[in-house]
Amino acid sequence: MGPQHPSTHGVLRLKVSVDNELVLKIEPVVGYLHRGMEKLWESLTYAQVVPMTDRLDYIAAVSNNLAFVLAVEKLMGLEIPKRAQYIRVILAEIQRLASHLAWLGFMANDIGAISVLLFGFEDREDFLDILEIYAGGRLTVHGLRIGGVPYDLDEALIALIRKSLDDLPKKIKDIETLLTKNRIWRHRTEGIGLISAAEAIEYGLTGPALRASGVAWDIRKDIPYSSYQDFDFEVPVLRGGDVYDRYLVRLEEIRQSTRIIRQALDKLPAGEIMAKVPRVLKIPAGEVFHSIEAPKGELGFYVRSNGTDKPERVKMKSPSFINLQSLPLMCRGNLFSDIVGILGSLDIVLGEIDK
Amino acid sequence: MPDVEIDRPDLEKVREALVERFGAAILETSYAHKELSFRVRKEDLLAILGLLKTDQGFNALNDMIGLDHPAPLGEGRKRFSVLYQLYRFPGFQRVRVVVDLDEGEAVDSIVPLYRAAEWAEREIFDMFGIPFAGHQDLRRIYMPDEFVGHPLRKDFPLEGNEACLLKI
Numbered sequence: 001m002g003p004q005h006p007s008t009h010g011v012l013r014l015k016v017s018v019d020n021e022l023v024l025k026i027e028p029v030v031g032y033l034h035r036g037m038e039k040l041w042e043s044l045t046y047a048q049v050v051p052m053t054d055r056l057d058y059i060a061a062v063s064n065n066l067a068f069v070l071a072v073e074k075l076m077g078l079e080i081p082k083r084a085q086y087i088r089v090i091l092a093e094i095q096r097l098a099s100h101l102a103w104l105g106f107m108a109n110d111i112g113a114i115s116v117l118l119f120g121f122e123d124r125e126d127f128l129d130i131l132e133i134y135a136g137g138r139l140t141v142h143g144l145r146i147g148g149v150p151y152d153l154d155e156a157l158i159a160l161i162r163k164s165l166d167d168l169p170k171k172i173k174d175i176e177t178l179l180t181k182n183r184i185w186r187h188r189t190e191g192i193g194l195i196s197a198a199e200a201i202e203y204g205l206t207g208p209a210l211r212a213s214g215v216a217w218d219i220r221k222d223i224p225y226s227s228y229q230d231f232d233f234e235v236p237v238l239r240g241g242d243v244y245d246r247y248l249v250r251l252e253e254i255r256q257s258t259r260i261i262r263q264a265l266d267k268l269p270a271g272e273i274m275a276k277v278p279r280v281l282k283i284p285a286g287e288v289f290h291s292i293e294a295p296k297g298e299l300g301f302y303v304r305s306n307g308t309d310k311p312e313r314v315k316m317k318s319p320s321f322i323n324l325q326s327l328p329l330m331c332r333g334n335l336f337s338d339i340v341g342i343l344g345s346l347d348i349v350l351g352e353i354d355k
Numbered sequence: 356m357p358d359v360e361i362d363r364p365d366l367e368k369v370r371e372a373l374v375e376r377f378g379a380a381i382l383e384t385s386y387a388h389k390e391l392s393f394r395v396r397k398e399d400l401l402a403i404l405g406l407l408k409t410d411q412g413f414n415a416l417n418d419m420i421g422l423d424h425p426a427p428l429g430e431g432r433k434r435f436s437v438l439y440q441l442y443r444f445p446g447f448q449r450v451r452v453v454v455d456l457d458e459g460e461a462v463d464s465i466v467p468l469y470r471a472a473e474w475a476e477r478e479i480f481d482m483f484g485i486p487f488a489g490h491q492d493l494r495r496i497y498m499p500d501e502f503v504g505h506p507l508r509k510d511f512p513l514e515g516n517e518a519c520l521l522k523i
Contacts, residue, residue: 031497039506201415204471222447288388289440302420317418325474
């Protein structure tokens with residue numbers, strides 16, 4: 001399958017060995033989109049790296065920005081103003097909504113529910129509009145800066161965010177009516193692509209796929225960053241470890257994200273949106289690893305500085321790369337036609353896998 | 356060994372356990388930005404990671420990171436490093452284990468301990484040319500199989516080498 005197969009979400013090749021319809025072995029082949037980002041970053045200044053991170057997981061650009069700026073700020077020991085932290089949370093959660101809605105559309109399309117693709121993308125459009133009004137970009141948003149956020153949220157934008165959040169539950173419910181109790185949908189997803197909690201940990205699985213296997217691990221809760229400890233939200237955990245549970249976990253995450261955004265808007269503190277950052281950023285020598293809960297899983301950056309304005313090494317821990325590793329395990333004993341559904345339930349983005 | 360202040364008792368316990376069991380194999384301990392890091396002897400890597408995994412409960416591998424230190428290297432320092440970023444949950448703690456390697460020097464594969472290392476080791480092999488002894492399927496992962504060179508080495512030109520030109 002692939003690398004130009006429509007359901008592989010980019011340029012991914014799967015070498016599949018089959019016995020009639022039964023999958024015996026799968027070997028994913030990646031690298032078709034490899035742009036040498038990590039090499040390029042070593043020649044750029046820290047501020048120049050931030051917009052480059054947009055191009056990794058282009059479905060959730062703000063999450064990439066956030067992981068990188070937090071790593072650099074940790075290295076600098078920089079304190080970020082509270083208002084900027086809250087705006088970051090709002091943007092990151094809006095990005096999570098956009099990412100999960102896009103995923104919902106893709107995944108349903110893979111399994112054959114084509115109309116859900118249209119609904120998912122239409123709903124996602126609201127949130128892309130918000131990001132576009134905020135920073136000017138729909139996919140490659142470049143919404144954050146080292147030290148804070150570039151723009152403040154004005155009343156009009158806050159009103160638009162609130163309206164989009166108010167509209168969302170009905171839209172999600174419409175999609176749910178089409179899928180959650182649909183016999184065909186359940187037949188294609190229940191008991192498919194199983195992975196146990198122990199195996200998931202062993203394979204380094206993170207994000208919604210891990211939580212659908214019964215492991216309660218969400219970095220927003222467990223190692224809070226950017227003031228996530230201020231908000232009241234739940235981390236959905238299910239035990240099935242199949243495609244259906246991954247679908248339910250993401251749907252619930254959409255609801256929890258709207259809760260977080262509402263709280264952040266209600267409690268939005270006044271004050272500065274940028275910390276004092278020199279124009280030429282020289283980062284003290286050292287190394288850090290910082291990770292966040294991105295829509296796809298744990299997204300981390302290792303940043304090593306030698307005291308100059310350019311990083312000596314930046315390594316990205318991309319959730320899709322690690323999660324894709326467990327695809328062969330999930331597909332064992334399933335049918336050939338289930339591969340696309342299982343792959344869809346992992347929610348991978350090739351821009352992030354290939355870097 | 357040089358002592359460092361660790362202001363978190365749970366991480367301090369990890370260090371005590373490691374030093375007690377391995378002593379001289381722990382070459383250096385550092386603690387900065389609330390991150391605990393051990394530089395260890397290459398030969399003892401598997402034993403140390405095994406202890407961290409089974410006794411100390413560091414059950415997940417976050418990531419593996421390859422480093423090529425730019426010249427000039429300090430006295431007695433080796434050119435490459437491989438970093439193992441481990442994670443423990445529940446408990447939500449991280450530690451980092453570092454081994455240093457010379458050009459062409461192999462390090463033991465940790466796939467038997469952490470399955471997640473399989474692709475990570477292939478990536479480091481591809482980008483830095485560091486061989487992992489015992490890895491069952493050590494091939495390039497990003498670059499084409501016939502590619503010459505290792506892109507993330509500091510002496511690899513940013514604009515690419517001859518192997519980067521498409522042969523049509």
